[in-house]
């Protein structure tokens with residue numbers, strides 16, 4: 172496997188599923204629905220599916236029978252995804268699921284034979300430029316629409332504001348763009364790189380913002396996100412740690428009191444070949 176296997180915990184995916192669902196750009200589904208497959212049935216490959224939240228969100232918006240092929244490199248997450256099937260379809264048609272252990276950076280056009288839609292969420296920013304280029308090549312070979320959702324944009328806003336916000340944000344972004352044995356990760360540059368890559372192949376690409384808007388109701392997710400955000404910033408810039416510890420405590424107290432509003436920028440893109 173050519174990727175560093177940092178595992179994503181099922182509890183984190185579970186915690187974020189509702190906020191992801193609220194953030195996803197519904198307008199792109201409207202555009203997608205104008206490209207219903209000729210025979211009315213969908214063959215959808217969801218890449219790096221995790222516990223399957225993309226399918227659970229999208230399947231009920233699409234009419235017609237659907238066969239979802241869920242790809243991930245994590246067998247435990249694939250088992251969870253298979254146990255929590257998406258569906259039913261908007262018109263009540265059957266939704267079937269198959270899971271595949273795959274490294275999505277190694278997929279080739281043949282792996283998508285017969286696909287009528289390729290999806291992914293929260294994936295692109297984890298890739299290097301070369302991996303994304305290979306994935307775009309594989310998707311383009313399938314000749315079907317591609318919906319890549321919830322890629323981080325690097326735009327984060329916390330209210331009330333704090334003097335340390337900008338430093339933590341900059342260190343976090345640098346961490347997202349860090350060098351790995353596979354090459355430099357795209358982080359917040361992923362959406363622009365994907366749009367350029369698909370444009371180069373002559374595809375039409377629609378991009379819409381899909382930010383998380385975390386308020387008092389989402390305080391648990393806000394706190395979990397904040398911990399990860401500050402940890403990554405300190406891993407990138409260890410000299411931040413003393414200030415960041417106090418900052419974290421302040422922010423977690425605000426979150427617990429329902430007095431912190433966090434907006435985390437993402438973007439969704441729909442590619443129409």
Ligand SMILES: C[S@@+](CC[C@H](N)C(=O)[O-])C[C@H]1O[C@@H](n2cnc3c(N)ncnc32)[C@H](O)[C@@H]1O
Nearest residue numbers: 174179219220221224243244245274275292293
């Ligand atoms: C942030 S999670 C997103 C999961 C899911 N798409 C969602 O939105 O809830 C990233 C997922 O990508 C998977 N992943 C990361 N790199 C991968 C790779 N090269 N091949 C297959 N899966 C990968 C991880 O196992 C994890 O399930």
